[in-house]
Amino acid sequence: MNIILQDAVAKIHDGKNLEGITFNIAADEHWAIVGANGSGKSALGKLICGELKVVSGQCRIPAKAGYVSFEKIDEILETERYNDDSDFLGYVTQGTPVARFILSGSAADEAKLTELARELEFTGILERGIKFLSTGEMRKALICKALLQEPELLVLDEPFDGLDRHSCEVLRTLISRCIGRGIQVILLLNRFSEIAPEITHVAYLKQCRVFRSGTRKEMLDSEALRRFHAFHYTLPDRLPEIDSAQRPEPLPAGAPLVEMKDVKVSYGGKQILSGLSWTVKPREHWKITGPNGSGKSTLLSLVSGDNTQAYANDITLFGRKRGTGETVWDIKKRIGLVSTSLQQDYRVGGSAKMVVVSGFFDSIGVYSDPSPRQLEIAQEWLELLHMDHRAGDTFRELSYGEQRLVLLARAMVKQPDLLILDEPCQGLDDVNREMVLKLVDHLARTGNTQILYVTHHAEDEIPSITNGMELVPAPGGGSTASIS
Incomplete structure (x- = not known):
């Protein structure tokens, strides 16, 4: 019809x-x-x-x-x-x-x-x-x-x-x-x-x-x-300052950020990861690839502290082995995260600006009063991503792509030791995609942040990322790492 x-x-x-x-x-x-x-x-x-x-x-x-x-x-x-x-x-x-x-x-x-x-x-x-x-x-x-x-x-x-x-x-x-x-x-x-x-x-x-x-x-x-x-994004002269009151202690010199040895993860009897070993050394940025269902998001959840099966494996994060008394908050304070699951989970009310502020607290929602400096830094990140005009709007009323930009600002607001980007350009138009890729590359080259980046689009390259890991079928089922 x-x-x-x-x-x-x-x-x-x-x-x-x-x-x-x-x-x-x-x-x-x-x-x-x-x-x-x-x-x-x-x-x-x-x-x-x-x-x-x-x-x-x-x-x-x-x-x-x-x-x-x-x-x-x-x-x-x-x-x-x-x-x-x-x-x-x-x-x-x-x-x-x-x-x-x-x-x-x-x-x-x-x-x-x-x-x-x-x-x-x-x-x-x-x-x-x-x-x-x-x-x-x-x-x-x-x-x-x-x-x-x-x-x-x-x-x-x-x-x-x-x-x-x-x-x-x-x-x-x-x-x-x-x-x-x-x-x-x-x-x-x-x-x-x-x-x-x-x-x-x-x-x-x-x-x-x-x-x-x-x-x-x-x-x-x-x-x-x-x-x-079309759009050509101009990089900022400088990144927003870091909130020194929230900055964790420096990592041990030369210590890898991530060490995994013979990692195995399964759900309901189905093997997801098997025999996976991987090390992220200082100043390394990684691109992670693999087909749908190969376990990329599962792998990243082991790093972000959101997967309890990390305790059953030989995994060391930021110089400390999992299960030796560290809390999940000890891990999260060093990490910024953007993923589809986070976007699905972010169901609480609040403005776009307060979603960015929640990145300082690694929480979904803000449950204590942010400092004036934190509010200023959050506003500066929204301005960098051209989302300052939506700062006061309710997060759930934003389009899917606009929500993604706000969550990117949330992830970068504390300029973490490790920035985990799981399909960060999902839902973004050409203009915003170019902006985000250039900004992440700028952060990787000029700051102290290391990047773990998942994408299915070959054209969405970040030049500063020179290390690659592909999840490939493992003998006996599940996926393991092929390092390039």
Whole structure:
């Protein structure tokens, strides 16, 4: 069917609306909607799928639409955590298996699920609990669930973020097959490079309005649009000062920040890491790679102090072996962290500025009065990331990409000994991605911070990172380290 939006107005949250949205999508057209972080792409996707109420104007949309986004994943995992009995029972439960989650509320049978799981190449995780999935695996599960509803329209919000290169190719093939089967597709994207070949039209959003739209060729050939979307970030003359009152004692001279020997981690009988040995020496920066589900986030959680299986392994952090009387706060005071799981967990209220301030306390939320100097430093980091205009806004009202920028400021606010960046550019547009990569590189070259960096995008390079570790299959199952 034709999708018709005529001067549509829809409320995103208090003080922010989609305004005067007008464009028609013919039944044989497939669109990409591109725009900067906070431009309203996700809200427009919800509007087209009937998940956002129209305040005024005309809106004709399909009766059956599937919508997949990072926010949707966050909502599902929050419900899963709410229903988790692990703490009460005293052991880690499996939770909702992937197959049951996908089939819930669907009239589809298991045969259809098996066929679709084979297409998306995740048959091996159908019995695993959804809370144990990687970001990429969870994305595949949600797309599969949407397709089993047999939608007329499929809206995918940043579908390739968090996927390894092979999984991106698998998803591109699936999108092509969906279009071949008569499903209309709309992609909400930050990167022009991710516009699928089958996309016929492109719309560019700016400040919650359709700034420009046209055929794929017209839009991609528009030099004026590319110049508008481009941005060249100027590095600051200096980084904000460090709050000396919060600075931990210097590390022992020459001591490695991380030492792991023959590390093994498993969940529910499934081996995740096996026989992994790795050392991070002073002044080294590392890029960590590996396919979805290989254990990259698990590895980083061993470093950040968030994984209790560290105590069962030979791991030394900042010159001190785990399990010798140190607290998790002794570890966290030396670390800054950005990850999808942190973004999912940051559910407390508060302004963007106070989220940055919480980085001084390594907490989710602020529970003691920050000093005037800490408030000043937090504001300076928001200014460096061009987010100072959102300092007083509620964190949960920010777009996914804007939340990511605030969490980056939170991670860097104390200029820690170790900065852990797990897909830091996930959800960021071209402008903000360039800014973040340059700023992290500047911090690595000019400060005393060492970087551990995970990314699936080869183009998202940080020049100062010269050490590499790839997680590869280990004999007997799980992943181990290949050092380059």
